[in-house]
Amino acid sequence: MSQICWLGPHDSFPNPLLGTDPDPSVPGLIAVSERIYPDQLLQAYQLGIFPWYSDEQPVLWWSPDPRMILKPENFKCSESLRKNIRLYCQDVQSELLVDADFGAVIRACATSSRKDQDGTWITHEIMDAYTTIHEQGHAHSIALVEQGELIGGLYCVALGGMVFGESMFSRKPNASKMALAALSAWCIQNQVAMIDCQQETAHLSSLGAAPISRDDFLQQLRISLNQSNIEIPWKFDKNILTHWL
Known part of the structure; x- marks a missing residue:
């Protein structure tokens, strides 16, 4: 050390x-x-x-090294997930909210148990730091709401033309996957080449993420940071999910 x-x-x-x-x-x-x-x-x-x-x-x-990344166009949308998306988009009481309550999303990620990683790494200090950069326009949340209840979502960081995925949570089956599907569809629309997923897990692999060398990641990162294809503030709703239907 x-x-x-x-x-x-x-x-x-x-x-x-x-x-x-x-x-x-x-x-x-x-x-x-x-x-x-x-x-x-x-x-x-x-x-x-x-x-x-x-x-x-x-x-x-x-x-x-290696670094886990998801090319948005490689997101794996299973038939069961497509069914969930279709029902969600048809439900008039369901909403997809972007940056509406960042604090609620990051707290949900911090307190959710998961198979591949322990949510306890999201400490109070982490939550405070990411909330600050959210207020600066650099961190974002996607929340799935059903009948007024938060059922899933994710938060991420965006700089230049690069998106860094941070954490997801689900309170209903496939809710976090729908949040990632929404983010991936939005990235495709905004010509974002990759979503950083940080570390390799079986869950991320099942959704289409794959490892690349650290050198390749850092080279692509340098290119993406010099792009300005991401508009602030982020504005999209659940209709973005129809990309996968």
């Missing part, structure tokens, strides 16, 4: 493009810090680095 730099609040991250992992025994771990600051968080995303840690740990900053 002594080889991994400890960042102060105004320190810059080491660039993953310019060197190997600081400590080969912890592949992908780029830096450590005591706190997480919104400006530092945005700098991290621009370098392809993200935070992932637990309450009892310092802030751990990662740039894994």
Whole structure:
């Protein structure tokens, strides 16, 4: 761990493009810090680095190799998911809300149990930092609402022409998949080349995500950050889901 730099609040991250992992025994771990600051968080995303840690740990900053990404056009929409989408779009009491209640979505992600990862990594400090960059227009939420109740959704970060997926949750079957289907359809419409999914899981693989090398990811990231095809504020509703029907 002594080889991994400890960042102060105004320190810059080491660039993953310019060197190997600081400590080969912890592949992908780029830096450590005591706190997480919104400006530092945005700098991290621009370098392809993200935070992932637990309450009892310092802030751990990662740039894994390989990197899991989803090309939006490769999203796998199963027949059962298409049926859910069709019913959802026909239901007059269902809504898809974008950036309507970011706090509710990130809290739901933090408290949802899941097979592939423990939601407890979304600490109070994480929620505060992402809420701040949401208020700055860089983080976004997609919420599925049925009869006034939040049933699923996701939150993500968007910079330039790049979208970084963060976390999803479901309170009804396929609700998080519908949120990802909506995000993927929106990315296709806005010529977003890939959605960063960070780490490989069987669930993400089943939805069409695939690993690429860190170098390939960082090269594509640099290109995407220089694009400006994403309009602010985000505006779309459940009709975007009809892309998959």
